[in-house]
Amino acid sequence: MTDDPKDPHERSWMAIELEDDFDEELETEIDDGRIPQELRALLSQRRKSTLDRGLYFRELLRLQSELVKLQDWVQHKGLKLVVLFEGRDSAGKGGVIKRITQRVNPRACRVVALPAPNDREKSQWYFQRYVPHLPAAGEIVLFDRSWYNRAGVERVMGFADDRQVEDFFRDVPEFERMLVRSGIILVKYWFSITDEEQQLRFLMRIHDPIKQWKLSPMDLQSRVRWEHYTKAKEEMFARTNIPEAPWTIVEGNDKKRARLNCIAHLLGAVEYGDVPHDPVTLPERVFNPDYERATLPAALYVPDRY
DSSP states (O other), X not given: OOSOTTOGGGSOHHHHHHHHHHHHHHHHHHHHTOOOGGGHHHHHTSOOOOSOHHHHHHHHHHHHHHHHHHHHXXXXXXXXXXXXXXXXXXXXXXXXXXXXXXXXXXXXEEEEOOOOOOHHHHTSOGGGGTGGGSOOTTEEEEEESOGGGTTTHHHHTTSSOHHHHHXXXXXXXXXXXXXXXXXEEEEXXXXXXXXXXXXXXXXXXXXXXXXXXXXXXXXXXXXXXXXXXXXXXXXHHHHHOBTTBOEEEEEOSSHHHHHHHHHHHHHHHSOOOOOOOOOOOOOOOOOOTTOOOOOOOGGXXXXXXX
């Protein structure tokens, strides 16, 4: 027997599986930490997160296990959960959504990220394109931006006129009250970030080919129109922060803290418990002594390059 505890032959399959889960998150973290050469000097002046790395991973995995329980409860009780993710560009919405969905069942918890409306959709009732994506019983839907586009980018960029914006502010509280009355649990998050931090994240996207797809023309305009977005956000809060569906602000400057804080809050927004399950036993494999496995052509296999 070897003395090396890292020898895969001397470790349990459970330990190896848990390590694979850890590695999956670590790969994401490594991607987040890639530093383009052009930004090394700038990043050296950036305030580092004070959250211990080990604590972050432990808490993230613990919270993700609770998300699995929450999903199980939603399915068991036939609940309908809608979570809206809004906020400044590059404030961390996508990172949180990625961690929420990382270990849950994608059939029961899905992400909706709609593109810009086409000509037909522009002629519809404004909320119409969002309604088909609302959950049925036992489902969780995460909106990566939502009907609040009208209060933000559409208003600031001039895609919606003053009358359309006013109609939205008049209609959206009642629309959301209708959702809640129908049995939907509606949670709304706004991700906040400082001007300086957003500028740094945009620069990283510009200089990092892997992340350039995240930077759209609308994102670039959000830098120019920072104050316009601020005013739009303030009026949105004032007119749509209703008791039935209040806003919750997530401070996004520290990505890791934002992820943990948001997931913990979401878990606290729904009362859930353990779902009773019958014990699962693995059935015995049925062997047919007359069956002989066919040899498949080598061309059918992915080349073994690693």
